[in-house]
Amino acid sequence: xxxxxxxxxxxxxxxxxxxxxxxxxxxxxxEWARFNAGLLVGALEYAIARLGDDRADQHRADLRTQVDxxxxxxxxxxxxxxxxxxxxxxxFEVASRLLVWGQNNPxxxxxxxRRVLHPVLYRQxxxxxxxxxxxxxxxxxxxxxxx
Numbered sequence: 351x352x353x354x355x356x357x358x359x360x361x362x363x364x365x366x367x368x369x370x371x372x373x374x375x376x377x378x379x380x381e382w383a384r385f386n387a388g389l390l391v392g393a394l395e396y397a398i399a400r401l402g403d404d405r406a407d408q409h410r411a412d413l414r415t416q417v418d419x420x421x422x423x424x425x426x427x428x429x430x431x432x433x434x435x436x437x438x439x440x441x442f443e444v445a446s447r448l449l450v451w452g453q454n455n456p457x458x459x460x461x462x463x464r465r466v467l468h469p470v471l472y473r474q475x476x477x478x479x480x481x482x483x484x485x486x487x488x489x490x491x492x493x494x495x496x497x
Contacts, residue, residue, distance in 0.1 A: 360398055367394045385492040392488025399481055409474045413441040416470050417448075420463065424448070427459045445471065 357365075370391050378384040417436070424432050432455075435447035445467050452460030479486075 360401055363394050363398050367391050370394070381495075388488045388492045389485070392485040395484035395488075396482060399484070405477060405481065409477075410441050412470055412474070413445055413467075416466050417441050417444050420448070420466055423459065423462060429455065429459065431455075432459065 370387050375384050375387045375391075378387060421436060424436060429451070432448060432451050435444055435451060438444045438447060448463050449467060452463040
């Protein structure tokens with residue numbers, strides 16, 4: 351006697367994509383239903399790409415490293431609101447508070463904050479835009495009526 355082995359998550363999602371794309375979309379009579387089914391295909395493809403890849407944790411760690419790199423400079427500058435921004439628990443919140451502070455307080459510290467934080471935030475944004483490609487492509491196909 352052998353124990354049944356359930357399919358892995360990726361296989362289940364791939365089967366859902368195939369069913370949506372090959373059965374539901376072609377038979378859907380309503381344009382809105384076809385459009386939404388196409389978006390579901392894109393969302394499932396996005397989900398598959400996320401399996402085993404927690405970019406959010408990596409993004410937090412990368413940003414936390416940059417914030418830690420700035421910590422001494424910020425504390426030495428002793429601007430109370432900039433120092434207070436370091437107390438937030440999320441590195442994204444810290445970076446946001448620091449960049450907003452810098453926008454409202456031009457100068458050397460603001461320039462340094464942008465120099466260090468902008469590149470890592472831009473890289474992360476580009477990474478997320480690339481990862482969202484399946485959803486964006488599905489949306490574009492739907493808008494063009496090419497599901």
